[in-house]
Amino acid sequence: MKWDISSMDSWKTEDFPLGAVIPEAGNSQYYRTGGWRSDRPFRNIETCTDCLICWIDCPDSAIRVADEKIAEDWLDLDHCKGCGVCANECPVEAITMVPEGCELPEVK
Amino acid sequence: MAEVKTVATTGNLVVAEAMRQCKPDVVAAYPITPQTTIVEEYAKFVAQGRVHTEYVTVESEHSAMSACIGASAAGARVMTATASQGLALMWEELHIASGMRLPIVMANANRALSAPINIHCDHGDAMGARDTGWVILFAETAQEAYDNTIICLKVAEDPEVLLPAMTCLDGFITTHSIDRIELFDDETVADFVGEYEPANALLDTDSPVSHGCFAGLGGPFFEFKKAQRLAIDRSKGVVERVGAAFSELSGRPFGLVESDMMDDADLAIVVIGSTAGNARHVAKEMRAQGVKAGVVKVRCFRPFPQAELVAALKDAKAVAVLDRAESFGAEGGPLYLETRSALYDLETRMPVVNYIYGLGGSDVRLELIRQVYSDLSDIVSGSASPSGLVYLGAR
Numbered sequence: 490m491k492w493d494i495s496s497m498d499s500w501k502t503e504d505f506p507l508g509a510v511i512p513e514a515g516n517s518q519y520y521r522t523g524g525w526r527s528d529r530p531f532r533n534i535e536t537c538t539d540c541l542i543c544w545i546d547c548p549d550s551a552i553r554v555a556d557e558k559i560a561e562d563w564l565d566l567d568h569c570k571g572c573g574v575c576a577n578e579c580p581v582e583a584i585t586m587v588p589e590g591c592e593l594p595e596v597k
Numbered sequence: 598m599a600e601v602k603t604v605a606t607t608g609n610l611v612v613a614e615a616m617r618q619c620k621p622d623v624v625a626a627y628p629i630t631p632q633t634t635i636v637e638e639y640a641k642f643v644a645q646g647r648v649h650t651e652y653v654t655v656e657s658e659h660s661a662m663s664a665c666i667g668a669s670a671a672g673a674r675v676m677t678a679t680a681s682q683g684l685a686l687m688w689e690e691l692h693i694a695s696g697m698r699l700p701i702v703m704a705n706a707n708r709a710l711s712a713p714i715n716i717h718c719d720h721g722d723a724m725g726a727r728d729t730g731w732v733i734l735f736a737e738t739a740q741e742a743y744d745n746t747i748i749c750l751k752v753a754e755d756p757e758v759l760l761p762a763m764t765c766l767d768g769f770i771t772t773h774s775i776d777r778i779e780l781f782d783d784e785t786v787a788d789f790v791g792e793y794e795p796a797n798a799l800l801d802t803d804s805p806v807s808h809g810c811f812a813g814l815g816g817p818f819f820e821f822k823k824a825q826r827l828a829i830d831r832s833k834g835v836v837e838r839v840g841a842a843f844s845e846l847s848g849r850p851f852g853l854v855e856s857d858m859m860d861d862a863d864l865a866i867v868v869i870g871s872t873a874g875n876a877r878h879v880a881k882e883m884r885a886q887g888v889k890a891g892v893v894k895v896r897c898f899r900p901f902p903q904a905e906l907v908a909a910l911k912d913a914k915a916v917a918v919l920d921r922a923e924s925f926g927a928e929g930g931p932l933y934l935e936t937r938s939a940l941y942d943l944e945t946r947m948p949v950v951n952y953i954y955g956l957g958g959s960d961v962r963l964e965l966i967r968q969v970y971s972d973l974s975d976i977v978s979g980s981a982s983p984s985g986l987v988y989l990g991a992r
């Protein structure tokens with residue numbers, strides 16, 4: 490990462506780039522959107538067919554894939570903002586949205 | 598040495614000529630009276646192959662300024678022109694252009710805003726854009742419109758500034774009347790404005806950047822606005838410097854504020870645009886009658902030249918500010934509010950009165966200017982008290 494924003498909180502006006510430009514490509518992965526989340530997706534691994542539609546449709550690339558299957562550590566919680574697109578698009582209803590801070594439903 | 602050609606033509610045609618000589622990469626524009634002949638003439642230059650500009654015909658002024666912003670972010674030198682309702686339709690993009698620090702130059706043919714619909718001159722359009730972060734110059738004559746357009750480009754693109762700039766000329770009075778104008782040869786203008794080196798070009802694939810980013814709650818939005826304020830404050834020195842350099846080439850004066858007969862003036866008129874000529878004419882008449890009258894023309898409205906205005910007015914006994922724009926509900930017009938505020942720090946404050954005049958092209962006859970000096974004279978002699986806002990010549 491060539492644009493070091495680790496000390497941005499202490500930057501002065503003159504330290505910010507001209508016109509709010511971001512002087513580096515592809516760094517949105519460093520911007521964490523997970524804090525916006527009120528609901529998180531819960532995946533029933535017995536129903537899931539690994540079709541990867543959720544991975545394709547996730548607007549934040551927050552779903553992880555390994556060996557062409559949904560990964561065991563499947564959800565990037567730093568970036569999942571709880572939009573629910575995955576739950577809506579899942580063709581086998583394997584994903585449900587559960588409120589953050591509540592107990593997860595029991596996995597059968 | 599600069600070659601000069603003297604021509605008889607209109608303000609709009611020399612603005613188009615100045616644009617051609619500045620060689621913009623992109624012009625995106627939509628025609629609107631009384632600006633139309635600027636973009637019409639420019640389209641002709643493109644059709645004739647006299648410029649290599651990408652000329653984008655858009656469906657509205659909202660799109661025109663949006664296309665200009667995109668092109669400028671891409672790294673192009675960008676110019677456009679508009680007037681009145683067109684400028685109003687661009688309102689949100691005006692803020693975006695300045696916030697993104699894009700040095701777009703736009704001519705504005707000053708025209709009244711509806712309703713009732715009217716196509717003639719007043720400054721309501723540009724004054725409505727006075728807080729959008731653009732550098733704003735006003736021309737008195739077609740010659741000044743040509744000069745200001747070139748000056749605006751060099752100011753906007755200065756690395757110390759990088760803000761959009763508006764070059765205003767009075768609708769019909771200056772845009773369409775034929776005047777005697779001195780034009781530079783192409784090379785002189787090209788050398789004067791120089792090559793544009795964009796700071797953050799999207800098309801520079803070796804240094805990829807993102808434009809139009811988010812700076813929300815808790816983010817540095819506040820600091821970006823402060824940076825914009827610092828830039829427009831710095832632009833004052835740049836306008837002066839570029840104006841002085843241009844003046845050296847042209848032999849014509851350039852000032853943020855231009856004073857006439859003010860050295861010993863008791864009665865001063867502060868004015869913007871073509872009416873400065875009427876005021877000067879009447880001031881000379883008054884001088885012939887032994888009245889010490891003077892005129893202060895504000896050529897650069899943004900950044901506002903407080904110090905220069907104070908220096909010009911400080912010894913006057915009474916000041917009349919002529920506004921060709923309303924600021925409905927305020928104490929007076931925009932120029933009045935800022936002039937009066939600038940004078941607040943003087944130890945001895947003179948009476949400052951406000952006249953709204955010439956809205957929608959309402960004729961500015963010499964007797965109206967005579968009335969202003971006569972009112973000032975009565976205030977100084979004590980035979981009249983300073984009055985509130987006056988609609989000069991209204992029935």
